[in-house]
Amino acid sequence: MDEIWKRDEIDSPCVKLCVVQPQSRLCVGCFRSIDEISAWSRMTPDTRKAIMAELPARAGQITQRRGGRMARLGQAD
Numbered sequence: 001m002d003e004i005w006k007r008d009e010i011d012s013p014c015v016k017l018c019v020v021q022p023q024s025r026l027c028v029g030c031f032r033s034i035d036e037i038s039a040w041s042r043m044t045p046d047t048r049k050a051i052m053a054e055l056p057a058r059a060g061q062i063t064q065r066r067g068g069r070m071a072r073l074g075q076a077d
Helices: 002-006 034-042 045-062 070-074
Strands: none
Touching: none
16 A cells, blocks of 8 residues: 555656746746646656756746836836
């Protein structure tokens, strides 16, 4: 019965910062697409591993948001 809890699966990369950046269509927390997030629980371990390997390279696709008071004042970097 303990074998159920010892499965060799890839954990989710979710960091509970779930916001999809409109231009890249990627989550700013984990860098997965909405399709990848919604299908994650049904993916094979090999598919998950492949996506996990791609995630660090996706960080550059997220453009930094320039909102808030500084943007309204035209003082954002």
